[in-house]
Amino acid sequence: MFDKLMAAQQKADEIKKRLDTISVYGEVEGGAIRITATANKAITAIEINEDFFKQADREEIEELLLTAVNKALAQADQVSATEMQSATKDMLGGLGGLFGQ
Template identity: 85%
Template sequence: MFDKLMAAQQKADEIKKRLDTVSVFGEVEGGAIRITATANKAITAVEIDEEFYKQADKEELEELLLTAINKVLSQADIVSATEMQAATKDMLGGLGGMFGQ
């Protein structure tokens, strides 16, 4: 039983490492602002089109940045949840053997 639990923990660690390599994106204004993050919700890049930046006012820029950040975090949640669901299904299938199923 302990071996199966250790294997499940190892699988969860592997998924976390894999999610660090998956990039997700959130953008607004047709790509004028683009945020890149890992599926583990670490922001890795913020890109703002120079022409858009020159024309945008502070409040507009702040609001659009928040929107883009929320979009990328939502995408990260979706990818992470999908990976974890697949892993949970695999782990539960493996744990079923502990109970004679």
């Protein structure tokens, strides 16, 4: 049983490392602002279209930045949940022998 727990911890660590390599994006106003993040919710880039930046006011930029960041983080949540579901399914399949299945 201890081996199964260690394997589960190792699998969780592998998933975390894999999520660090997956990029997700949040984009608003047709690409005027684009946020890049990892699936582990680390923001890696913020791009603001120069033309948009010149014509927008501070309040608009701040509001759209929040929206883009939240979109990127929501996408990160989806990717993370999918990866965890897949790993859980694999682990539970491996535990089936413990329950006579």
